[in-house]
Amino acid sequence: MSKEWPLWEVFIRGQHGLNHRHVGSLHAPDAEMAINNARDVYTRRNEGVSIWVVPSAAITASSPSDKGPLFEPANSKVYRHPTFYDIPEEVGHM
Amino acid sequence: MYAQLVQTDGLKKPEEMSPEERAFQERIDRGEKIEPKEWMPEGYRKTLIRQIGQHAHSEIVGQLPEGNWITRAPTLERKAILLAKVQDEAGHGLYLYCAAETLGVSRDELMELLHRGKMKYSSIFNYPTLTWADMGAVGWLVDGAAIMNQVPLQRTSFGPYSRAMIRICKEESFHQRQGYAVMMKMCAGTPQQKAMAQDALNRLWYPSLMMFGPSDKDSVHSAQSMAWKIKMNTNDELRQKFVDQTVPQAEYLGLTIPDPELKWNEEKGGYDFSEPDWSEFFDVIAGNGPCNKDRLGARVKAWDDGAWFREGLVAHAEKAAARKAPLAAE
């Protein structure tokens, strides 16, 4: 079997100014072609205005077994959320 | 469905499971998604690779029967719609191959397995598209049957598969409708056009019913897949739902479902209908359908003829990277 085109992860920023969002993957021989392919594959329905591509191999992911230690401590820090605070109605919108 | 006859090992009882397997099953029961790098039973991984792979193969082989009419579409608008639809199928294949790749198999490996006949694709695509009305009937019946299966699969337990299905279902919305729109046009047209529409329904009705796979009443394979939430409904449930949905649609068109036994059953709140000829189904699966050799041949030819192209681009990318490298090192 000949050498396979590497896999790329595609991130697209939509019309409304939100962050780039992961939309899927594709194969391409290099970054420039990955951008073109992403345009053809992932924006057929007018989905985006900006594309990022990243080699899948370059992504470092958090380990699933760390899920507890990484994310659960945030559960107890309820004071980070605005709903934690009772503000009297008279103060108005805050 | 697109993964008819994916075999798995028998269903394990909780007491036969290892502690990891039990924890895994509990996560699925709680409705959690399983992500690629997480621990999973080998059977789960293998079954998913086969199922997603077959699904992906079905999408790209499924381009061929409809692609057969792109150059003969009767108006510019029909040509554009059909081309966009067949292009979407290539896209769906691409999303699904990527989902399978998260399980540690490469797209090229899956392609090789398809080309060597080691992996299957849906039996329906081994039937020919003989008239323009088939473009209507395929969209209406085949995509209609596929949607029955794909909508629940959006909730499947494997994250990348579920996300691919969500994207596919979103895009699929126009496929069945365009098929039905072609049928409506044909049925409102000349007597010849209407006859063509009836002929398409006659030929594609039973093959569409076969898409759901044989009855799975007693199948342990199906039970394991359902426990893992990679199969969401039984074949019979989906087939019944499909018939119940399709019969009134055929009546609206003024077409007759080619089944003299078809009748409404008040008690079960659904139609009674005849089973397809399962010996034909197994013949088609075994490679003896009307188009098996043509379909696979076309895929192999596209792959082999394109090898120089894929290699040429890799060679260029390597040269370009090498030309850049000394500059970066300075």
Next chain:
Amino acid sequence: MPSLPDMNTPDVAELAREAAAHSHHTEIPTPDVDQDAFLEFLLRLGDTTLILGHRVSEWCGHSPALEEDIALANVALDLIGQTQMWLGLAAEVEGKGRTADDLAYLRDAWDFRNLLLVERPNGDFGHTLMRQFLFDAWHFELLNALAASTDARVGEIAAKALKEVAYHLERSSDLVIRLGDGTEESNRRMREALEALWAYTGEMFTADEKDRAVAEAGIAPDPESLRAAWEATVRDVLEQATLAVPASTFAHKGGKRGVHTEHLGYILAEMQFLQRAYPGSSW
């Protein structure tokens, strides 16, 4: 009407409305020009995009990689869309109550005015890409000039098509460069494609009295005026592709006056089959 599952995203309906709103031309006075020449010009362009769109669509499901399959289908879809606009305008200018579909599906080869280049068979994937590149480089220059047409309808269609074609050109030049400067085999195939297609490029720049009439009215550029920019693009891309520009200046001609290669008849036999076999039907 039986209910079909409704999974349309809201913006699909929005896009469909927008497209419908744009399909109606407002009444704009036509510049003073021989209407036969204007019609001829529109047919030359509309037939060319029609036949190339047809050829490119033949690849759907058969390309060397899924990403390419999808990309080429986008090119074909753009060309079919442009055809609907050019032939739609042609039908309007002709004023005989025909539609774009009538023009596409109910004329014989001798009435077709497309360039010979676009009816050439696809050959291998490299051949198809080389044909696309040689065409895109011309198409881009043409549309660029047409965007400033004295006919507002022409200008409007050209401006829309130009955005699509700018991307076609970017893509086809990129692939020609990569394959020319790829493996020995990809280089050989691209060289062979270039040599086989070169003699069909000259027709893009030849002018007859009809071309001159629309050029004088400011509707379209003089074909010869596009040559320098086209040659500059082609030279630049072929150089990066390590391919030599062929020396021959011989040009096959005839498409623009309805004298075609044998291939066009087969394209039409296939494309027009349903309209011919079931005349008067609605599809």
